[in-house]
Amino acid sequence: MHQVSTPREEQRLPTAVTSAEDAALLAEVVELRARNEQLERALVSRAVIDQARGMIMALAPCSGERAWDLLVDVSQRCNVKLRDVAAALVATAKDEALPEPVRQELRQALRRLHRADRR
Numbered sequence: 001m002h003q004v005s006t007p008r009e010e011q012r013l014p015t016a017v018t019s020a021e022d023a024a025l026l027a028e029v030v031e032l033r034a035r036n037e038q039l040e041r042a043l044v045s046r047a048v049i050d051q052a053r054g055m056i057m058a059l060a061p062c063s064g065e066r067a068w069d070l071l072v073d074v075s076q077r078c079n080v081k082l083r084d085v086a087a088a089l090v091a092t093a094k095d096e097a098l099p100e101p102v103r104q105e106l107r108q109a110l111r112r113l114h115r116a117d118r119r
Contacts, residue, residue, distance in 0.1 A: 045083040045086075048083060048086045048087050048090055049071065049082060049083060049086040051086070051090045052067075052071055052085070052086035052087075052089040052090055053067040053068055053071065053086075054067075055089055055090065055093075056070055056071065056089075059110065060110050060113050060114065062113060062117075066113065070106075070109045070110070070113060071085055071086060071089075073105075073109050074102060074105045074106050074109050077105045077109075078101045078102050078105050080099075080101075080102065085102055088102055089102075089106070
Protein backbone atom coordinates (compact mmCIF):
# COMPACT_ATOMS: atom_id res chain seq x y z
CA MET A 1 0.00 0.00 0.00
CA HIS A 2 1.35 3.40 -0.99
CA GLN A 3 1.36 6.15 1.63
CA VAL A 4 0.68 9.68 0.59
CA SER A 5 2.15 12.45 2.67
CA THR A 6 0.03 15.31 3.73
CA PRO A 7 0.93 18.91 2.89
CA ARG A 8 1.73 19.49 6.55
CA GLU A 9 4.24 16.57 6.57
CA GLU A 10 5.83 17.89 3.36
CA GLN A 11 6.41 21.28 5.01
CA ARG A 12 8.31 19.59 7.86
CA LEU A 13 10.68 17.76 5.50
CA PRO A 14 12.74 20.79 4.37
CA THR A 15 13.05 21.89 8.01
CA ALA A 16 14.25 18.45 9.03
CA VAL A 17 16.79 18.38 6.20
CA THR A 18 18.00 21.87 7.07
CA SER A 19 18.27 20.93 10.73
CA ALA A 20 20.30 17.84 9.83
CA GLU A 21 22.58 19.93 7.63
CA ASP A 22 22.94 22.52 10.38
CA ALA A 23 23.76 19.81 12.90
CA ALA A 24 26.40 18.36 10.57
CA LEU A 25 27.93 21.79 10.01
CA LEU A 26 27.90 22.51 13.73
CA ALA A 27 29.62 19.20 14.44
CA GLU A 28 32.26 20.01 11.83
CA VAL A 29 32.83 23.49 13.30
CA VAL A 30 33.23 22.01 16.80
CA GLU A 31 35.71 19.42 15.48
CA LEU A 32 37.71 22.05 13.58
CA ARG A 33 37.87 24.32 16.63
CA ALA A 34 39.13 21.43 18.74
CA ARG A 35 41.80 20.65 16.15
CA ASN A 36 42.78 24.31 16.00
CA GLU A 37 43.18 24.50 19.78
CA GLN A 38 45.23 21.31 19.75
CA LEU A 39 47.52 22.69 17.04
CA GLU A 40 47.95 25.96 18.93
CA ARG A 41 48.98 24.04 22.07
CA ALA A 42 51.37 21.93 20.01
CA LEU A 43 53.00 25.04 18.52
CA VAL A 44 53.47 26.59 21.95
CA SER A 45 54.85 23.33 23.34
CA ARG A 46 57.18 22.96 20.37
CA ALA A 47 58.56 26.47 20.85
CA VAL A 48 59.31 25.78 24.53
CA ILE A 49 60.90 22.43 23.67
CA ASP A 50 63.08 24.10 21.03
CA GLN A 51 64.19 26.72 23.58
CA ALA A 52 65.10 23.96 26.03
CA ARG A 53 67.03 22.15 23.28
CA GLY A 54 68.98 25.32 22.67
CA MET A 55 69.79 25.58 26.35
CA ILE A 56 71.02 21.98 26.41
CA MET A 57 73.10 22.61 23.30
CA ALA A 58 74.72 25.57 25.06
CA LEU A 59 75.25 23.72 28.37
CA ALA A 60 76.81 20.62 26.84
CA PRO A 61 77.95 21.44 23.38
CA CYS A 62 76.03 18.89 21.35
CA SER A 63 73.79 18.62 18.31
CA GLY A 64 70.11 19.41 18.36
CA GLU A 65 69.34 15.72 17.97
CA ARG A 66 71.42 14.79 21.02
CA ALA A 67 69.79 17.60 23.01
CA TRP A 68 66.38 16.25 21.99
CA ASP A 69 67.37 12.73 23.05
CA LEU A 70 68.61 14.04 26.39
CA LEU A 71 65.33 15.89 27.08
CA VAL A 72 63.31 12.81 26.11
CA ASP A 73 65.47 10.69 28.41
CA VAL A 74 64.97 13.06 31.35
CA SER A 75 61.25 13.19 30.64
CA GLN A 76 60.92 9.42 30.61
CA ARG A 77 63.07 8.83 33.68
CA CYS A 78 61.13 11.44 35.67
CA ASN A 79 57.79 10.35 34.25
CA VAL A 80 57.06 13.97 33.38
CA LYS A 81 55.78 15.17 30.02
CA LEU A 82 58.48 16.44 27.70
CA ARG A 83 56.84 19.85 27.37
CA ASP A 84 56.79 20.18 31.19
CA VAL A 85 60.49 19.26 31.48
CA ALA A 86 61.25 21.79 28.75
CA ALA A 87 59.13 24.50 30.39
CA ALA A 88 60.84 23.92 33.74
CA LEU A 89 64.26 24.20 32.12
CA VAL A 90 63.32 27.38 30.24
CA ALA A 91 61.90 28.86 33.46
CA THR A 92 65.36 28.65 35.03
CA ALA A 93 66.28 31.59 32.81
CA LYS A 94 63.83 33.59 34.96
CA ASP A 95 65.46 32.40 38.20
CA GLU A 96 62.97 29.62 38.84
CA ALA A 97 64.38 26.45 40.33
CA LEU A 98 64.11 23.14 38.52
CA PRO A 99 62.00 20.56 40.34
CA GLU A 100 64.39 18.30 42.23
CA PRO A 101 63.68 15.07 40.28
CA VAL A 102 64.17 16.89 36.97
CA ARG A 103 67.34 18.56 38.23
CA GLN A 104 68.82 15.24 39.34
CA GLU A 105 67.93 13.45 36.11
CA LEU A 106 69.21 16.33 34.00
CA ARG A 107 72.51 16.30 35.87
CA GLN A 108 72.86 12.54 35.36
CA ALA A 109 71.89 12.80 31.69
CA LEU A 110 74.49 15.51 31.13
CA ARG A 111 77.11 13.32 32.82
CA ARG A 112 76.18 10.38 30.59
CA LEU A 113 76.42 12.62 27.55
CA HIS A 114 79.84 13.90 28.64
CA ARG A 115 81.11 10.36 29.27
CA ALA A 116 79.88 9.20 25.87
CA ASP A 117 81.70 12.11 24.18
CA ARG A 118 84.99 11.20 25.87
CA ARG A 119 84.95 7.65 24.48
